[in-house]
Amino acid sequence: DTAVSQTPKYLVTQMGNDKSIKCEQNLGHDTMYWYKQDSKKFLKIMFSYNNKELIINETVPNRFSPKSPDKAHLNLHINSLELGDSAVYFCASSQAGTDYGYTFGSGTRLTVV
Amino acid sequence: KQEVTQIPAALSVPEGENLVLNCSFTDSAIYNLQWFRQDPGKGLTSLLLIQSSQREQTSGRLNASLDKSSGRSTLYIAASQPGDSATYLCAVPILYNTDKLIFGTGTRLQVFP
Numbered sequence: 001d002t003a004v005s006q007t008p009k010y011l012v013t014q015m016g017n018d019k020s021i022k023c024e025q026n027l028g029h030d031t032m033y034w035y036k037q038d039s040k041k042f043l044k045i046m047f048s049y050n051n052k053e054l055i056i057n058e059t060v061p062n063r064f065s066p067k068s069p070d071k072a073h074l075n076l077h078i079n080s081l082e083l084g085d086s087a088v089y090f091c092a093s094s095q096a097g098t099d100y101g102y103t104f105g106s107g108t109r110l111t112v113v
Numbered sequence: 114k115q116e117v118t119q120i121p122a123a124l125s126v127p128e129g130e131n132l133v134l135n136c137s138f139t140d141s142a143i144y145n146l147q148w149f150r151q152d153p154g155k156g157l158t159s160l161l162l163i164q165s166s167q168r169e170q171t172s173g174r175l176n177a178s179l180d181k182s183s184g185r186s187t188l189y190i191a192a193s194q195p196g197d198s199a200t201y202l203c204a205v206p207i208l209y210n211t212d213k214l215i216f217g218t219g220t221r222l223q224v225f226p
Binding site: 035041042043044045048056058090092101102103104105106107109 | 145147149154155156157158159162200202204213214216218219
């Protein structure tokens with residue numbers, strides 16, 4: 001299936017831990033994103049990468065570090081997790097210069113306890 | 114600064130009704146507008162993408178219109194069904210920077226039998 005897939009789907013962890021969320025797309029898109037959906041269900045961009053290069057970094061704490069080993073993968077590593085990091089994190093992809101819009105993954109629900 | 118709002122925030126209707134969901138954006142210089150559907154605990158599914166040069170797009174029982182000059186888009190759902198129950202989100206990319214989507218606040222729709 002052509003899609004944006006992210007793992008894990010659920011993540012429960014203690015404050016202070018370090019965790020990673022993985023994302024892969026097989027759509028051949030050149031741009032990938034991480035979005036955060038807070039408790040009020042509001043979606044906001046965190047990062048975007050185009051061909052492995054960071055394009056957007058939206059005032060996200062430096063505890064969040066995206067890594068793109070190739071244009072099909074964009075992983076999100078979070079250090080020293082805090083209670084306020086609890087949210088749903090969505091990966092997405094698009095093809096720059098086209099009219100096809102965005103494709104989103106199914107989300108990772110992170111709960112920090 | 115682009116701001117996107119959606120009205121109503123929530124809607125509960127009996128099956129079979131025709132519905133109109135509204136999306137407003139403050140900066141009319143948009144590249145395109147995308148409507149998404151989000152089911153509880155799930156990711157975002159793209160419904161319709163309207164380019165700035167288009168006035169409407171249709172997919173099955175869904176019809177989305179775009180009026181750039183007034184900063185509005187509507188999503189029309191014909192003959193609603195319980196399976197349409199979800200949160201509907203509209204989003205626009207920042208002009209000249211399609212790597213950043215600005216999402217609306219969402220309309221939570223419940224269609225009861």
